[in-house]
Amino acid sequence: MADLRAELAARIRATLSQAQGAARDRLRSARAAQEAATARLERTRRAAAEVPDRVGAERDRRLAVIDTRHADRLDRLTAAARGAAALAAPGAAGTGWDDWAPAPLPRGQRADPVRVGEAQVPGGQPVPALLPLLDSGHLHVSGADAPGCDAAVSGVLLRCLGQAEPGLVRLAGYDPEQLGGGLAGFAPLAGAGLLTFAGPGGLGALLDELVDHIRRINETVLAGEHSSLHELAAATGRRPEPWRVAVLLGGEEPSRHERGQLDRILRTGAACGVHLVVRDIDLPQRPTLRRLTADGDGARLSGLGTLPVRLDPSPPAPLVSRTCREVAARFSAGPPPALLADLLPAAEQFWRESATESLTVPIGDGADGHAVSLTLGDYPPHALIGGPSGTGKTNLIFAWIAALTTRYSPAELELYLLDFKEGVSFARFAQGRRDPSWLPHLRLVGINVNTDREFGLALLRFLADELRRRADAARKHEVTTLAELRDADPDGHWPRIVAVVDEFQMLLAGRDAVVREAADLLEDLARRGRSQGIHLVLASQDVRGIEALWGRPALVAQFTLRIALPKALRILAERNDAAQSLPRHHAVVNDESGMAEGNRIARIPNAGDRQSWNDLQQRLWRMRTPDAAPPRLFDGDAVPLLTAAPDLRELGPAEPGAGAPVALLGEVIDVRARSARLRLPRAPGRNLAVLGTRVDEACAVLDAAGRSLARQHRPGAARFSVACLDPDADTAARSLFAALGDDAAWYDEQSVGELLDETAGELTEAAATPHYLLVYAVDALRRLPGGEAGLQQLRRILHDGPERRIHLLGWWRGVARLRADLGGPASRTDQIGAWVALDVQGAELALLYPGPGGPHWYPRPWRALYFDRAVHRTGQVIIPYGPQS
Structure with missing residues (x-):
């Protein structure tokens, strides 16, 4: 029992011990949990105490970010605004005064x-x-x-x-x-x-x-x-x-x-x-x-x-x-000219216009912002341009030409340009030594012709011939106007012709035969040219005092298009004084014969820049047809060369039975580049007398005649006798002698008598090979030993030689000396069939010229009057060919 009790007590103690241990564990856990909770509470309390500070800091941080962003945005906006302002008001509108x-x-x-x-x-x-x-x-x-x-x-x-x-x-x-x-x-x-x-x-x-x-x-x-x-x-x-x-x-x-x-x-x-x-x-x-x-x-x-x-x-x-x-x-000096490019069509529109009805192009800007145009057609048919020197006549003509030549092709428009003032303004349109291009519409350029009114007359004669040709074609097709003729004959070449004559009053200065014929031709062209597409543009500083226009109201009335530059006089109607208040680079354009109601003010572009013109001309030149020929350039200051004469290139050895040989004497002042030709057939009087005292020019005429004659004979087929009786002409004469080669013989003062005797002896023989006597200073024969005998032989040669193919081409240093050598005042002069007068007054030539009095001729440097009894009714002004190199 005791054991049982002891065992039971032991078990109870063990159970209690376990229960106590478990209780202690639970207590420790509770205490630990309590401590953890207390710690958490403390942390919570501390965290709760810290919350207001963190919220404020976050708020401040966020506010700072907003402020920064706002400032940045404001800076960007103001910078953008300043940039926009700089763009909106640049330069004078917004720059600071400094x-x-x-x-x-x-x-x-x-x-x-x-x-x-x-x-x-x-x-x-x-x-x-x-x-x-x-x-x-x-x-x-x-x-x-x-x-x-x-x-x-x-x-x-x-x-x-x-x-x-x-x-x-x-x-x-x-x-x-x-x-x-x-x-x-x-x-x-x-x-x-x-x-x-x-x-x-x-x-x-x-x-x-x-x-x-x-x-x-x-x-x-x-x-x-x-x-x-x-x-x-x-x-x-x-x-x-x-x-x-x-x-x-x-x-x-x-x-x-x-x-x-x-x-x-x-x-x-x-x-x-x-x-x-x-x-x-x-x-x-x-x-x-x-x-x-x-x-x-x-x-x-x-x-x-x-x-x-x-x-x-x-x-x-x-x-x-x-x-x-x-x-x-700057305002008082006048506005700058407009731009030439403003007058021109777009490049792809070049040569797209038709000239059937008229030639219409802009010439500048009008006061209303619209272009002011010029028209040449049935109405108005012709134009008169006036303005004092320096007011821009040439520039206006250049602008007009640029507008015309870019719109109308060479098949629609032909240009003839003549400048009577001393200058080469129009030369840029022709072929040059450094620039081979030319304006494809151009057929003739005459420059430096202020002393060569004959060239202006030649142009009018050419236009009159063209007018007759077109009138004949119109009659053939039973039409009356150019537009109808082009319709009836679409395969014909019927472009409109514009002839520009700058300082035209020079052509009509004086009261001689040139003026009378030029005025008659101008009136006829002005009256009838409109229907056949021939238009005249006459430019002058002032038409006051042009006697040839007196009594010819019909001529002036045809120029219904009037263009008056600043201060121009008598271009517009009498009571129209709009040109007197014009600024520079402007013109009054009036197609109502100058009446005030027809006034239009145009701002004319600057068309005189050479580089701009060169670029434009090059472009037009590249557009020309393959058969396009360069225009005729007549420069009154240039002396032509025989080697460049087209007529010389056409001459060659004559075949048996061919026509009579031809002596080239100089260049005719004419629209076409042609030579003055002297035919030397077997006929009485076919001799040449060069008259005057200018040695270089006289030698040049004989030189060109001898060289051109030699070109027509094969070696040995003709004889040339060169005799020089003036020491000043010796160099030129020997140059010709050398050029004639083996067919030539040289004679001087000692041997010239032998030449005349031998040649006179040939007169009794049958004609054999041609014999040309080129005698320098024939009138010096008289002072030589045996001179009178030589003159007798000379007269026989002049009288009988041409029929036996013996021709004398001689230089006499005066008309009186020629008459004396021919036998005196009562002698006949018909053995001199042709003559070239240099520094000889027209009255001195009366005995050699048909009709009463002498020719209307006044001498001027490197010009001559050529007359051939067998060909001419009046004398022909020529330019002797320059000395050959």
Whole structure:
């Protein structure tokens, strides 16, 4: 039992011990949990205590981020605004006064807004404050800050002047309080008419004038086709009317009428280029009106909200006066010419026009922004151009030629150009030594012909022949006009012909046969040429004093197209003085015979730039047809060469039975490059006398005759005897002798008698090979030993030699000496069948010339009068060929 009890007690103790241990474990766990909970609580309490601080820090952090982002965004916005302002108002519209200079805008571009100061952006960089004025609206300035208002007005006006071409901004001032002193810095503009003042009480008249101007712009310039001058300028590339800015600086309260006019200008002025800058005069609110208020605490500009504006300082007075003087000077000098490119069609449109009905091309810009055109056709058929030296006649002709030759092909248009003044203006259109190109439409260029009226007459004769050819063709096809002829004969070559004669009065100077024939031909061409497509363009500094036009109203009446350059006289009708007030680079174009109602003012482009012309001519030249030939270039100052003569190239050894040999003596003054020819058949009188004292020219005539004759004979088929009796001609004579080779014999003073004796002996023999005697200074025979006997032989040779193929080509140093050598005053002269007169007056040639009196001939350097009894009715002016190298 005791054991049982002991075992039981042991088990109870063990169970209690286990229970206690478990209790202790649970207690320790509870204590640990309590401690952990207490720690958590403490941490929670500490965390709860720290929460307000963390929230505040996060809030501050986030606010700081927002502030930074806002500042960055503001910086970006202000930077963008400043960049946009710089783009919107570049150059003269927005540059600071330290670096400011005028910078006119390109043609047709809308005017930029102008800077008046800087808008102050809170927390950001200042932004330029811009005011749209020209082409946009009006400005009202007010406030207690008088210096700030003055600075704003001066700055706005100077910036407007600086961004426009001189003359495109015109100011009108009304300043009754200061009597114009408020615009004193702009006074230099007044001398050029770019600034006008209305005195006290003159506000109404000024506003009436502006309203009338707006009405005129709407009725005649915009004419319902465009809504504003800016739109018209953008469409045409130029501004037809200047901006007008009326500056109204205070004064009495406007009347009811003046209020009404102000309101009309506010509503309609901006579209017509009329703008108001008003100070201290109340204006009603209009969408086109901006208000600038300058008080002591800053300025405000409508359109910028409540942003304050710091106004720019007033432009420096020297800058204002210097700019105004420069603008006035440039405007007084006249506007620059337009661009030649404006007259030309697009390259792909070259040579696309038809000349069947007329030739119509633009010549420049008109006052309304549209091109002014010139027409040559049935009406008007011909043109008269006038203007003093230096006013641009040649430039206008160049512009006209450029417009014509780019629109009409050479098959539609042919040009003949003749310049009577001393110059080579038209030479650029012909083939040159350095530039092989030429204008494909050109058939003739005559330059330096101021002493060669015969060349002008030759051109008129050529045109008269062409007129007859066309009239004959028209009769054959039973038509009357060029358009009908082209229709009836589509395979024929019937281009319109335009003949331009600059300084044409030189052709009609004097009262000789040349003038009479030229005037008759001009009248006939002017009257009948219109129907056959032949048009005359005559240019002159002044038609006053041209005697050949007196009594010929029918001639002048045909020139219904009149073009008057600045200060031109008697080109337009008597009471039409529009040309007297023209600026440079302008012309009055009138196709109503000069009557005032036909006036159109054109701004002529600069067509004289050589490089631009070369580029254009090269392009047209490359478009020519393969068979196109270069034009004939006649230069009155150039001496032609025999080697370049087309007639010489056609000569060659004659076949048996061919025609008589021909001596070439010089170049004929004619439209075609041809030689003066002397035929030497077996007929009486076929000898040549060269008359005058100019050694070089006399030797040149004999030299050309000898060389050209030798070209027609094979070696040994002709004899040449060269005799020189003047030491001054020895070099030239020996040059010819050397050129003639083995067929030539040389004779001098000692041996010339033998030549004459031998040749006279041949007169009794049958004609064998041709024998040409080229004798220099024939009249020197008389002073030689046996001279009288030699003269007797000479007379026999002259009389009987040509029939036996012996021809004398001699030089006599005077007509009297020739007559003496022929036998004296009573001797016959018919053995001299042809002569070339050099420095011999026309009256001296009376005995050698048919009809009463001598020819109308006056000597001039390197010109000669050629007459052949067998061919000519009147003498022919020629140019001796130059010495051969």
